[in-house]
Every structure is written in C-alpha cells, then in structure tokens.
Amino acid sequence: MRQNPARRTALLDAAIDVLAREGSRGLTLRAIDKEAGVPTGTASNYFANRDELLTQVMRRTRERLTPDPEALAETMKQAPSHELAAELMRQLLTRMRNDRAGNLAMLELRLEATRRADLHTELSGFLAEENRQVVDYHLTAGLPGDRTGVALLYFAMFGLIVDDLTVPAILEPYSTDDLIEQMVNRLLP
Amino acid sequence: MRQNPARRTALLDAAIDVLAREGSRGLTLRAIDKEAGVPTGTASNYFANRDELLTQVMRRTRERLTPDPEALAETMKQAPSHELAAELMRQLLTRMRNDRAGNLAMLELRLEATRRADLHTELSGFLAEENRQVVDYHLTAGLPGDRTGVALLYFAMFGLIVDDLTVPAILEPYSTDDLIEQMVNRLLP
DNA sequence: ACCGTAGTACTGCAGTTGCAGTAGTGTCAA
DNA sequence: TTGACACTACTGCAACTGCAGTACTACGGT
DSSP, rough: OOOOOOHHHHHHHHHHHHHHHHHOOOOOOHHHHHHHHHOOOOHHOOOSSSSHHHHHHHHHHHHHHHHHHHHHHTTTSEEEEEEEHHHHHHHHHHHHHHHHHHHHHHHHHHHHTTTTTHHHHHHHHHHHHHHHHHHHHEEEEEOOSSSSHHHHHHHHHHHHHHHHHHHHGGGGGOOHHHHHHHHHHOOOO | OOOOOOHHHHHHHHHHHHHHHHHHHHHOOHHHHHHHHHTTHHHHHHHHSSHHHHHHHHHHHHHHOOOOOHHHHHTTOOOSSSHHHHHHHHHHHHHHHHHHHHHHHHHHHHHHTTHHHHHHHHHHHHHHHHHHHHHHHHHHTTSSSHHHHHHHHHHHHHHHHHHHHHHHHGTTTTTTHHHHHHHHHHHOO
16 A cells, blocks of 8 residues: 555546546446556555545545635634625635535535445535534634524535536526525525 | 337337446446347337437337326415425425435436437426426415426426435435425525 | 247357456666 | 554456347338
C-alpha cells in the first residue's frame, strides 16, 4: 500500500471527477489511473479494493464541500439577521454549484451507501454529525429560528440543490434568490 | 423488437429492482433476465440498447410513483386546510417509503440523466411538468399558500425524502410528522 | 381439418472487452 | 546502499453483448 499523500489525493480527486462524469458504473481503478494521468495499475496500489476506495472518496468529497473557515468568518462579521441567514444559504448554493463534481459524487455515494454497510455507517455518522453541527452553529450564532426551523431550512436547501444539480428545469420558473429569501423568512420565525 | 406489454412491464419492474438493489453498475440486460426469471437474452429482445432501456425504466418508474387517483380523491373530500395539506405530505412520504425501489431508481435515473442527453430531456420535461401540475393542483384545490410557498414545500419534502431513503440517520433526531406539520404551517401562509 | 407461414420466444455460443491483481524492473533520495 | 515509490507488463478471470439457430404459437388459406 503506497503512502504518498499528494498522489493519493490526486487519485481521489480524479475518482470524484470520474464518478461525477460517468457514475458509479464507470468508476474503476483503471478509469482513475487514466483520469489522473498515471500509469495503469497505480490506483490498485493505493486502494486495496472498491470498498476502501469509496470510503476514501467519501472523506475527500467531504473535505472539498466543507466551507472555507476564513470566508465563513468574513461573512459572519455581519450582525445576525434574516438577511445574513439568506446570505449564508446563497453562499451554500454557490459553493455547491462551484463543485458540481463533488456534489454529484456525494449523491452517487449516498446511493452506493444503500448497498454497502461500511459506507453507510460512515456516511450516516458523518452527515448526521454535520447536520447537528450546522444547526447548533446557526443557533449559537444568534441567527433567527428554532431547531426545527433550521432543520427544515436545510432540508429545503438540500432538495433545491439536488434539483439544481440534476434537473434544473424544475427550478426554471422560479428565482433561486427569491426562493432562498422566502424560505429563510418563512421557516425561521 | 418484441411487443408483449405485460412481459415488457415485468422486465421494467425487474429493472427497477435491480437498479435499486445494485445500482446503475449492476443494471445489465442479463441481470434483468435473471431478476425477472425469464430466459437469458429476453431483455435483449425488448430493449435495443441501454439508452432505450433507461428511458423506458424512467417512464415505468413515473407510473409507479404517481398517486392513485381514487385514494387522492378520497383524501380531498376534506375541506382544504393546513391539516389537509399536512395529510397530503404525510401520504406523499408514505407512498415514497412504500416504493423504495422505485424511488431509488428515480434517483439513479436523475444521476444518469446528467450524462445522457436524451434521458435528461425526457426527465426534465416530465419533472418540470409534474412540478407545475402539482403546484397548480394545490392552488386550485383551495389549499393554503401561494405559488412560492407550495414550491418550497415540495423542495423541502424532496430533501426530506432523499435523506429518508439514503441516510435516515440524519432524520433520527426529528419526528417526521412534526417536521411535516411545521413545514406546512410555516411555508404556507 | 390440415398445412404453411409469419411472428414471437427461447437457448446456447463465440467473441470481445475490460477488470483486478501481482510480479518485476526502474528511479530517486536519504 | 538501501528502501520506498513509480512504472510496466502480464495473467487469469468474469461478464457482457450480439448473433445464430431452434422451438413454439397463432392465424389464414385451402
């Protein structure tokens, strides 16, 4: 098992691109080699099997989708308000749109997790924890809304993001900025 | 190309099961034969290629997830109210839970559609139309809320459903009935 | 009633692809 | 010089597709 972390990350990023572009069906060790531009067989040296690969892809995807702490701190300089909450949601949507591959990969992993116990355990732990943290953060930052409202806000955002990524035609009749503003105002009393 | 409609439907239902259980990766014509318990090669006679198969799987999945008109009519006997809207949402969630395979297949198809232009066109048309219809239905039935509110309600429900299907651990801290009641009350003024 | 034909369903095979895994060699840096 | 990584090449295997050939069924003509 090779250790070179830079190369490993490069392989994982390549895997995310393959996953987004060709789906779980196209994700093979060989395809990763090709995408990363490394010799055939290299990915085999870094991942013992598909399970291990997927677990590591998940961790890498999580890293990529985590907001930049500095940018977040910058935004949070404003006084907490509905406007700030809406701004955070707009940034969330933008972040997701800017890493389309990462997001599609995460969706693929969710589906894959319904079939692989290990991945499911890891993904459940991670996403449940993240949800908890994000709600706590919102509340302790003094942003408006109660626990249920914040949870609903994130479910609505998630639905919107999935549609935006996969079938944006559904969103065409609406303005996403307007949707976000309305959902913040209505869900966070 | 064979025509026997009953057999075709049986093959498509088998395809949906395979898709849900093993993902796009495991969906082959042979796997469908096996799942449907028909002789090897049969599915090849019904679907010229993978594209055609996926398109037809999509149509069949749509059929399966459409609410039963009678049951809907029965529910709609009540006077329109927030309570009725909540009841409709609870039924939606139940319906989705009762056809887990159909739902997972639809998610797979959404992802597949990001890679196949034909499928994307068809899926976009269908889902956009469905969204429009569902919002119109809600409004003309006299249920509370404006167009934006109803749209938000469906995004939130969609997010909740996807989480429920793939990573239910996220929902564990919450009561789905409570979430539904709150989202109806808050999003539909 | 019989036969021929067309349409449909089934079976098995052959060829192809493409993957995983691993062994072996080359290279570079400590 | 030694150890870790990079690269190359090979083997064996599994699965898929597409084809070709066969069996069954229905139907229409005589």
